[in-house]
Amino acid sequence: MRSIDLVPGCVGLGLALGVVWAALRMPMGTLGHPGAGFLPFLVGAALMLTSISLIARSLLGRRNLPDDTSEVLDRRRMVAVLAGLILYSLLLEPAGFLPGTLLLLTGLARLLAAPGWRAAAVFGVLGTVGSYGLFGLWLRVPLPKGFLLP
């Protein structure tokens, strides 16, 4: 029976092959004067061995315990948070810190079960002002101004 280890085992093996291939294209040097590719080659080979071991164990049927299977996970929330952060990162420089952060915090709070849009918006405003105070004023980080501010 295949366990959940098969996927990471295959990914690890693919990564190891890529590293070994890239290392072989680097100057390998000699044992007395190891080159840039020496350590990546060794570690790539070690990764290959451990990945093969994981794949073998997975195919031989040793099932490992998955994360708590009795629990219902809402993976959509994780995907939405990740998508929100990616969108925020894309908008941060063109739109600026203040509007971007307000949208991010309000949206995430609503998504993560804030009781209504009003509570989420209040949290968004307070969080934006607080984080601007912390990063922009206290730590003096030159936060992106965007098109709204001069």
Added chain:
Amino acid sequence: MDLFGHLAQGLATAWSPENLFYCFLGVLIGTLVGVLPGVGPIAGMSLLIPATFGMKPTTAMIMLAGIYYGAMYGGSTTSILINVPGEAASVVTAIDGYQMARAGRAGPALTIAAVGSFVAGTFSIVMLMILAPPLAQLALKVGPPEYFALMILGFVLLAYLAQGSMVKALMVAAVGVILGTVGIEPMSGYRRFTFGLPQLWEGLSFVPVVMGLFGLAEVLVSVERSLTQEVIRTRLRDLLPSRQEWRDSVGAILRGSVLGFGVGILPGPATVLASFSAYTVEKRLSRHPERFGRGAIEGVAGPEAANNSATGGALVPLLALGIPFAPAPAVMMGALMIHGVRPGPMLIEQQPDFFWAVIVSMYIGNAMLLILNLPLVGLFASLLRVPAWYLQPLIALFCVVGVYSINYAMADVWIMIAFGLLGYLLRHYGFEAAPLVLALVLGPMLETSLRQSLIMSRGDLTIFITRPVSAALLLLALGLLVRPLANRRGPRRPPPNLPQEPGCAGEAGARSGTSHARGSAQTGLHFSDRPLARGAMARRSAGAARARGEP
């Protein structure tokens, strides 16, 4: 200069208003990250690294160390009051601490945990102060082959002691070393794994990687779950333990202090192993082991003392050898290197002011923690009622803005997001992220010592086995690598006598177990960084998986 001269020098630096303030801030934040389930000391330190950039290195280290040992104090609060450990090192405290709370003895359990933490924390600082300087002197006398062998042993021990699969831990460590090679190779100037991106020429930035793996990944894991817990209320006047409880705790605190420091020095998730070991020792030494799991105060005192003492022990290899053996000191080392401070044997000699100021600040911080934790325990516990939808968006925001503030570069933000996703996937597939961070920090040092060794020996690989110290270290590493295979062929042994999960701890545990297991997973409770699955407790300790012959 003698010991007292050094201490006076350290006190002069640590006692400055600025350092006192950041020491207080560090222990306060540490207590908070300890209290809040799902945010451990590694995530706490990672999130705060960007805030240290405007500080002097000594001040930054004082604050980061404060977060590290402060988290050990805070972790016990949630273990005792809601049966959900705030961080992994306090898992064992929940077994008896929560049963005491159910019996109306939450106050004494919290007091003993705080006093035990204080005594053990102070003991570990004294030991750190005594051991680190001579160890640093000794380290100056060993060469690159010994350093190389020590780092290999460190990796193997970390994998050996890791929760779950050793193979997985080794894979993650290998990926960490490979990531450490990204950038321009210092000897030849060759660009490794940069894919034509100038942003990668100087290597992968440490902060985005750590904030992604521990900060953002934590948010991604925790938003999948929701947690509601009833907090047991406690009042200040209920805090005092009885005379019998004091008597029962004294020995456990002293034993936990010594054991925790010893375990802390070794590679691996020091604080967690220390608390588990202390619990096992206390149960074995007790005349009434049947009380354990039903509210034995020794089951709170020993582990809480041990996990605090382990923080001091874990700083010994970092400050004396420049080799962090555990993930949290690795994060500290990464932060210090950003500040231009290179921990290692020369540090104590060349920058005594730094070393002794950090030591003295730890004494001060421990005293602050004792004062903070006893009267304010109710306040900290009330933080658990703060809805998660406040905390998670703010942590996500801090990850993005914190990383952006390093170089004002969006490239760092994208790296952080990528490693956040990687951290999430690692947890999903049952891998620990901690070996990756350790390997990322140690990888370049490993390459340097390997190269120096081979240049010294003109390419003769036997240099590693002809020098007695490196040979012994490598032999030990090899033994640990092959031991699981040998065990698998031999007769199966039962796992060592480990404390049981609260969910399995007898009748009382049966009542509370479901909530604990759910809470653990929901809150991303970690051995070092990975959510603990129900039933994983038995595998959590070092030898258990290995004793069953599982590589």
